[in-house]
Amino acid sequence: MKIRKRIAAIAAVTFLSSLALAGGAGAQAASTTSLTIGSVVTVKSWEPSQADIGHGIQYYQAVYDNLILRSPDGSYKPNLATKWTINSASTAVLLDLRAGVKFTDGSPFNADVAVKNLNAFINGNGPQAAVFTGATARKVDADTVRLTLANPNPDILYYLSTTDSFMASGEAVGTDGLKTLPVGSGPYVYDKSSIAGSKVVLNANPNYWDKSKQKFKKVTFIFMSDIATRVNALRSGQIDATILDVANADTASGAGMKLTTYNTDWSGLLLLDRAGSVNPALAKVEVRQAIAYAIDRTALLRTVQEGKGKVTNQIFSTTSGVYDPSLDNLYPYSPTKAKALLAAAGYANGFTLDMPYGSFMEPMASFLATYLKAVKITVNWVSTTDYRGAVLGGHYAAAWFQLFQGTAYVNYNLAVAPNGPRNIFSFSDSTTLAADDSIKANASNANVVAQLKKVNKHIVQDAWFVPFYTVPQMYFTNKRVSTVPQAQNAVPYLYNYAPTGK
C-alpha cells in the first residue's frame, strides 16, 4: 500500500508540474508595434556587398539604406541619393547624395563613404556583383558620386535600388566585423540577442532620417525552412507574415490569414544544351519543339499547382513589356505533332535524356517522365542532394527549374544573354547576338524593349525553354499586419509592411 502511495505521489507531482507548466502563460502574442516574419533564408554575411535579391533582401533593408528606393510598383524614388542622372549610353550615373545622414556608429554618410561601399560591392564577388564587373565609382564632390560601368546597362536603376548600393558605415566597410555585425543607417538596428542562422532581432533606429519607412518598434526574422513550421507559427500567432505554397494556402486562409498573391517565377524545363555538346538531340530545334508539344501544361497546372498560376510559353512576365500573348498558343498539347517533329529530326525511335532529380520535384517529375515517354523520350532521372549545383554544373542538357521573372532586361541577362548565369552552356545564335549588340549600342528603353521582343519571340519559337506556367507566390499575413507585393521580388520589401492597428 505504501509503495502504491509513493508511486501515486510521484505521478501526481509529475502531472501537477505539467499542469503548472501549461497554466503558466499563454503563447507569446506579437504586439501591433512589432513585426515578426517567418523567413525561408538566413543572412550569410551582413556585408552589403553580399546582399541578394529575393527572400534575403529584407534583412539588408532593415539595417541599411540603398541609394535609390524601389516602390512596390517598380518605380524609383530618392533615398540616400536625392537625384540622379544617367548618360544616354546607360554607362554612367551621377548621384547627388543626401546630407545629414549618420550611421549607427555615429559616422557620417558622404561621397567618400558611398564610393567606398560601391567599390566594395564591385570587388566583393557577392551574388549580384557580376552586373557591375569592371565598373568604377568616383567622388565628384562632397555630396556627389559618379558610377561608370564597363558595359551599357539599361536597368542600372533596378540594380542600384535592389542590392547594389546598400551603404554601410565607412568605418566598417572592409572589416571582418561587418560580416557578423551590421553597421548601417537603416530604419532598424541589429540587436545582439539575435542568434546567427536562426533569429535576427532588430529595434527601431531612434535617429532614423525617414520615419515613413520605420513602421514598427521591433522587427524579428525567424528562420523557418520547414513549411509546416511556418504554417503552425502563423496560425498560432507567433509570426505575423510568411510565404507558404499552394498546398498550405487553404489551411492558412481557413485560419483567417490574409493571402497576398503575385507572380515572380516561372516553372518549366531549361533546354540548356542547344549546341548538343552533352546530348546531340537537343541541338535540333525540332527536338526541343517536340518536347514543348509533348507536355500537357494545363494538366500539370491543375494537378501540381491546383490550377493556381497561368499556362505560358514565355520566360518573360506579362508586366515585362516584351510579353506577347499570341506566343502562349504556340505549343498546344499534341503528342502526335511531337512524334512527327522527332521523326523529322531523325529521332523517330526517341532518345534518352538525363536530367537531375530531387524528391521535391514530385509529383511533377512523374508526370513529365510519362509525357515524354509517350513520345519515346526516356527520361533518366539522376538523383542529387545538390540540385542547384547539378543544374548549374553544366553536366545536364536539360533540367527542370523554377526561375525568377525579373524586369525584361534582368530576365534576359539571367537566362538568355551569351554570358548569362542561367545560359549554362553560353549558347548564342545570330538573333540573340544581334539583339545583344544592338542593346550595347543603344540602351534606350525603346530599343531594349524592341530587341527583347524579338528575342522573346525567337526563343519561344526555337524552344530554348519549355515553360509550363507562372508560379504565384502565396504570401500570408495575420490580422495585425498588412503588406503590399513588391514588383519582381519573391517577398514584399520590408518597407511594404504596416501595422493594421488590430
Added chain:
Amino acid sequence: MLGFISRRLLSGVLLLLVTSSVAYFLMFASSNSIAINLLGDAATKDQIVAKEHELGLDRPILARYFDWLGHAVTGNLGKSWLSSESISESLLSRLGVTLTLVGVVIILAAIIATILGMLAAVKGGWIDRLVQVIGITGFAVPNFVVAIFLVTVFAIQTPIFPATGWVPFSEDPKQWLMSLALPVSALVLGTVASSAQQIRSAIKSVLERDWVRTLKSRGIPQREILFKHVLRAAAPAGLTVLSLQFVGLLGGVVIIEQLFALPGMGYLAVSSTTSGDTPVVMGVVVYTVILVIVVNLLVDLLNGWLNPKNRVK
C-alpha cells in the same frame, strides 16, 4: 580507475580522429556546390571559380584535410563559409539548446519509465500490458507525428504553448519552460516507450533472484527491498538504455528542432550538410563525438558507483 579513464579517453581520441576523417571525405564525395549556394542565382561561372578559390576548394583534398586537422587539434574549428561566424561560438550557443532539450527528455523519460517499469514488474496484470501497449505505440508513432499533433491541439486549437521558437532561460525562465513543453513532450513518448520495457525486464529479473526472496523471508518491508536493493541492482541496465537513448536523441532531435524552429545543433547539422558548409559539419561531428564519449564514460563510472561488481579494474 585512473587507468580505465585514461584508456577510455585515448580510445575516444582515436574514435574522434577516425570519425572526423570519414566525415571530411564523405563531405568531399557529396561535393555540394557551396560557391553556388553562397553566390545565389545570378552568379556567373567566373564568380563561382573566384569564390571556390577564395574558400580554397581548388586545392587538393588531402592538403585541405590536413589544414583543417592542424587547426582543429589546436581547438580552432574555423569560421562558417555561410555565415562567417566562429564555429566554436556557434556550436557552443547551439549545444546549450540541444543539450537542454535532450537532457530534460532523458530526465523525464527516466522518471516516467522507471515508474512504469516498476509498476509493470511489481504489479503485473493490466499495468504490465499497458506498459507493453505504450511501448509498441511509442515505437510505432514517429516523434514528428506526435509533435504535429501536440502543436495542433496545444498551440493552435487551444493556444497554451508556443508552436515554435526558443526562449533562453536567462531571458525569461517561464517562457523558457513554455518553449520546451511541446518539443520535450514530443520526444518523451518514444524515449519512455523504449526504456520502460527494458527497465521492467531488469526489475523483474532482479525480483526473481534468490537474495530478494531471502530479504523478503527476513521480514524486510517491500518498500525497502524495492527502492534500496532491487532498484539499485536493476539500475545499470536502465542507465545503459538511457545512455543509448541520449546518444540516439542527439540524432533524433534534428527533426524536432526543425519543426519547432529551435536553434539547436541538429538543425545546424542538417542545414550545413545540405548547403555544403564543410567547416560547420566538421565542427558538429567533433562536438557530437566528444559528447558521446563523455556520456559513455559517465555511464560507466555511474554504473561502477551504483554497483561495485561493475567496477572496472
